[in-house]
Amino acid sequence: xxxxxxxxxxxxxxxARLQLSGVTKRFPGVLANDNVSVTVKPGEIHALLxxxxxxxxxxxxxxxxxxxxxxxxxxxDGEPVRIANPRAARKLGIGMVFxxxxxxxxxxxxxxxxxxxxxxxxxxDLEAEIHRVMELYGLKLDPARIVTTLSVGERQRIEIVxxxxxxxxxxxxxxxxxxxxxxxxxxLFETLRKLAxxxxxxxxxxxxxxxxxxxxxxxxxxxxxxxxAECDPKQENPRSMAExxxxxxxxxxxxxxGREFGKERFSARALSLPKHxxxxxxxxxxxxxxxAGEILGVAGVAGNGQNELMExxxxxxxxxxxxxxxxxxKRIGRFGPTARRAVGLCAVPEERNGHAAVADLTLLLNxxxxxxxxxxxxxxxxxSEGKARIYAEKVIGAxxxxxxxxxxxAGSLSGGNLQKFVVGREIxxxxxxxxxxxxxxxxxxxxxxxxxxxxxxxxxxxxxxIVVSSDLDELLEICDTLVVMNLGRLSRVLKVGExxxxxxxxxxGGVHGDPSATKEMTEALVAHSI
Amino acid sequence: xxxxxxxxxxxxxMIVGAIIFWAIGYDGPRAVEEMFFTxxxxxxxxxxxxxxxxxxxxxxxxxTLGNRAKIWNIGAEGQYLLGAVGGAGVAMLTQDYxxxxxxxxxxxxxxxxxxxxxxxxxxxxxxxxxxxxxSSLMLVYVALQLLNYLxxxxxxxxxxxxxxxxxxxxxSQHLPAHAFGLPFPVGLYVAFGLALVFWLVMARSEYxxxxxxxxxxxxxxxxxxxSQAHAVWSTLLVSGxxxxxxxxxxxxxxxxxxxLGFPSGYGFTAIIVSFxxxxxxxxxxxxxxxxxxxxVGGQVAQTVVHVPSATxxxxxxxxxxxxxxxxxxxxxxxxxxxxxxxxxAGARS
Numbered sequence: 001x002x003x004x005x006x007x008x009x010x011x012x013x014x015x016a017r018l019q020l021s022g023v024t025k026r027f028p029g030v031l032a033n034d035n036v037s038v039t040v041k042p043g044e045i046h047a048l049l050x051x052x053x054x055x056x057x058x059x060x061x062x063x064x065x066x067x068x069x070x071x072x073x074x075x076x077d078g079e080p081v082r083i084a085n086p087r088a089a090r091k092l093g094i095g096m097v098f099x100x101x102x103x104x105x106x107x108x109x110x111x112x113x114x115x116x117x118x119x120x121x122x123x124x125d126l127e128a129e130i131h132r133v134m135e136l137y138g139l140k141l142d143p144a145r146i147v148t149t150l151s152v153g154e155r156q157r158i159e160i161v162x163x164x165x166x167x168x169x170x171x172x173x174x175x176x177x178x179x180x181x182x183x184x185x186x187x188l189f190e191t192l193r194k195l196a197x198x199x200x201x202x203x204x205x206x207x208x209x210x211x212x213x214x215x216x217x218x219x220x221x222x223x224x225x226x227x228x229a230e231c232d233p234k235q236e237n238p239r240s241m242a243e244x245x246x247x248x249x250x251x252x253x254x255x256x257x258g259r260e261f262g263k264e265r266f267s268a269r270a271l272s273l274p275k276h277x278x279x280x281x282x283x284x285x286x287x288x289x290x291x292a293g294e295i296l297g298v299a300g301v302a303g304n305g306q307n308e309l310m311e312x313x314x315x316x317x318x319x320x321x322x323x324x325x326x327x328x329x330k331r332i333g334r335f336g337p338t339a340r341r342a343v344g345l346c347a348v349p350e351e352r353n354g355h356a357a358v359a360d361l362t363l364l365l366n367x368x369x370x371x372x373x374x375x376x377x378x379x380x381x382x383x384s385e386g387k388a389r390i391y392a393e394k395v396i397g398a399x400x401x402x403x404x405x406x407x408x409x410a411g412s413l414s415g416g417n418l419q420k421f422v423v424g425r426e427i428x429x430x431x432x433x434x435x436x437x438x439x440x441x442x443x444x445x446x447x448x449x450x451x452x453x454x455x456x457x458x459x460x461x462x463x464x465x466i467v468v469s470s471d472l473d474e475l476l477e478i479c480d481t482l483v484v485m486n487l488g489r490l491s492r493v494l495k496v497g498e499x500x501x502x503x504x505x506x507x508x509g510g511v512h513g514d515p516s517a518t519k520e521m522t523e524a525l526v527a528h529s530i
Numbered sequence: 531x532x533x534x535x536x537x538x539x540x541x542x543x544m545i546v547g548a549i550i551f552w553a554i555g556y557d558g559p560r561a562v563e564e565m566f567f568t569x570x571x572x573x574x575x576x577x578x579x580x581x582x583x584x585x586x587x588x589x590x591x592x593x594t595l596g597n598r599a600k601i602w603n604i605g606a607e608g609q610y611l612l613g614a615v616g617g618a619g620v621a622m623l624t625q626d627y628x629x630x631x632x633x634x635x636x637x638x639x640x641x642x643x644x645x646x647x648x649x650x651x652x653x654x655x656x657x658x659x660x661x662x663x664x665s666s667l668m669l670v671y672v673a674l675q676l677l678n679y680l681x682x683x684x685x686x687x688x689x690x691x692x693x694x695x696x697x698x699x700x701x702s703q704h705l706p707a708h709a710f711g712l713p714f715p716v717g718l719y720v721a722f723g724l725a726l727v728f729w730l731v732m733a734r735s736e737y738x739x740x741x742x743x744x745x746x747x748x749x750x751x752x753x754x755x756x757s758q759a760h761a762v763w764s765t766l767l768v769s770g771x772x773x774x775x776x777x778x779x780x781x782x783x784x785x786x787x788x789x790l791g792f793p794s795g796y797g798f799t800a801i802i803v804s805f806x807x808x809x810x811x812x813x814x815x816x817x818x819x820x821x822x823x824x825x826v827g828g829q830v831a832q833t834v835v836h837v838p839s840a841t842x843x844x845x846x847x848x849x850x851x852x853x854x855x856x857x858x859x860x861x862x863x864x865x866x867x868x869x870x871x872x873x874x875a876g877a878r879s
Contacts, residue, residue, distance in 0.1 A: 316752050338755030347753075355749040365739060369754040372736060382734050 015078030051444030262292030344432030592772025605666030607797025613774025616643025644774015
């Protein structure tokens with residue numbers, strides 16, 4: 001296919017599509033963007049890289065008119081411009097696809113697109129327009145379908161189509177692949193390459209570095225609000241870019257070779273749960289077995305029952321049958337979360353805010369949230385503040401949590417720091433079994449390495465670990481074995497190192513909502529393997 | 531900011547109240563003065579204030595637990611009545627006895643009766659998902675009917691000239707209005723003591739932490755092993771018990787019998803006390819005294835400035851309004867968007 005490099009190269013003489021010059025934005029107490037200059041050429045796929053809190057979102061919000069810069073200038077096609085709000089940005093030709101979709105579940109694709117448009121267009125014209133755009137960029141979507149019935153990948157396509165209908169000349173994509181199967185990612189990249197070849201510039205925000213190597217022409221790297229490097233990803237590798245991002249050498253996860261597993265510590269047997277609510281997923285005959293020292297990964301596209309599985313394993317949903325869950329030979333299916341913790345099962349749910357931690361509470365009390373009984377803070381019904389403080393400070397120290405101290409509220413911490421605290425809180429309880437969901441979701445590379453290393457170390461001390469994640473790279477990096485979750489069911493157990501990405505992708509559901517493509521790929525795979 | 535907003539709410543109530551009463555033809559500033567300052571400056575009004583503050587504080591302490599968990603008991607008035615009914619029931623049965631055990635027994639049965647009334651609400655919510663706001667409020671009116679029925683029927687005093695009232699309590703069934711040598715009722719000391727207990731429970735206990743999380747972050751509460759159903763049961767039973775305690779002590783101290791004049795509105799006013807006190811035991815003691823002052827001052831203003839009898843209620847409602855409004859405003863910022871910003875870039879494209 002046509003290389004986007006050639007396209008941008010061919011237009012070297014044209015003025016930059018978007019140029020930021022010395023843009024600065026200050027929030028109370030933080031310099032979010034400090035004198036940042038970025039140039040996006042016509043038809044270029046430009047990566048914006050940085051850790052959490054590096055200032056990517058602030059920069060993008062200024063480009064899309066959500067925030068106004070304190071100083072500095074923006075140029076559009078070489079002319080100075082001030083973008084007052086998103087509507088003005090869209091008028092200029094700037095489109096944005098957000099990480100979190102804003103869709104009405106009960107409406108059709110067409111209705112959702114119509115609702116998001118600034119201009120009024122008749123339904124017939126809109127439908128024709130949608131078909132034209134989908135044809136042009138190879139997007140597959142049925143405008144008549146109700147959003148509820150769509151996969152996450154398809155939902156994202158709605159947002160992309162919505163942005164493309166405005167014939168954007170700059171498309172901003174915020175972490176677009178975090179919810180896609182590998183096959184869907186490849187489809188998305190094809191669309192983006194076609195789009196760039198037609199002259200539209202793309203500003204691509206992601207922390208998945210190998211995707212940036214595969215897709216982008218230029219990368220701008222931010223750290224602490226400052227621009228630290230601009231590079232050609234084709235000349236770099238994921239590791240070198242990660243090191244630019246964190247401004248230090250990246251730690252490699254240290255795992256002893258030739259690890260041996262002990263006997264089974266944790267198992268789920270014939271665990272089924274009916275679905276809760278309209279958007280819940282039923283768990284269907286789940287079997288899981290984890291041995292001492294083993295890290296089992298649960299892969300899958302988000303929303304396929306992972307949350308339900310977490311709740312059933314952690315005890316937030318209690319099973320009807322004690323026999324469905326075993327820990328060190330004890331039958332704990334009927335135990336609630338506190339009783340399961342007492343026998344050694346600790347869990348970290350996916351959502352930090354409001355689930356794993358309470359924003360308004362201090363770290364001291366957030367520590368007591370799950371550690372109060374296991375670590376002996378409670379005496380005749382009262383929580384010992386002294387013991388809870390010592391424990392919270394121990395977690396803060398051991399995991400390098402950046403916080404004022406045990407008295408700062410969880411809400412005052414950045415996402416990565418709070419995640420370190422939450423994971424640290426469970427790990428320092430020395431559980432027999434740790435079940436953790438999305439351990440590094442939205443966490444910067446440095447913090448992610450700390451968290452992954454601590455999980456690997458915990459397994460090294462004989463704990464059985466289950467990691468539920470939609471980040472396949474993470475699972476392949478730290479897990480020994482892998483199961484794939486799709487529509488509330490688990491695949492057979494796969495051994496990391498022996499299984500291919502394609503096979504995992506197919507078990508994840510292949511290309512969602514596109515049975516023919518899935519079938520095609522399955523046949524191709526089967527033909528190869530036999 | 532949040533700790534100061536009750537003070538602001540009371541000040542705003544005084545200012546706006548003075549203006550409103552002035553606008554409708556009364557001496558507004560004088561009404562406010564009689565209402566809020568006379569009861570404080572005149573020591574002979576203090577026993578009155580204490581008498582009204584005691585049940586307000588007791589009920590509000592109980593309500594606060596539920597309010598923290600966002601489990602809303604609006605029917606404390608009904609539980610308060612049931613407490614008095616329970617105590618009076620014991621009094622009916624022990625008319626012919628004397629002994630130290632009668633008073634504790636009456637109090638215990640009063641607490642249990644209040645808790646039972648709130649327990650119905652908890653059961654309805656947990657078993658059928660019935661909204662506790664509606665069921666607790668409706669049970670107030672059931673309690674009123676029950677009281678009516680009892681005092682006009684089975685419990686009517688045979689020597690009471692056919693008035694709808696029970697026989698007066700005997701000496702063994704009375705609590706002193708002047709306890710420990712001071713002109714304050716026993717209930718006030720009990721309220722102060724229980725405020726300490728509630729402070730300990732809310733600030734330091736495992737249970738208090740759970741109640742707070744159930745309200746703030748229900749998912750985190752479940753994750754931490756605190757069950758919502760348990761919180762519904764416990765907060766409603768405790769607040770029902772506290773309301774029942776207030777009711778039975780009121781009957782044993784003030785009226786000395788049960789009659790149609792017993793309903794007081796304390797159960798509703800205590801909701802204001804709980805929020806004005808910032809859901810904190812110390813704040814509740816202070817807010818309870820402020821609201822008691824407004825009751826006593828309302829009567830003073832009625833006789834001196836001739837404002838209507840509903841005046842105290844109007845001022846109390848304004849306090850609740852301003853405290854809730856200030857909560858909203860302290861946490862948010864008002865920004866007016868004139869909608870003219872689109873022009874800037876629109877001109878370019």
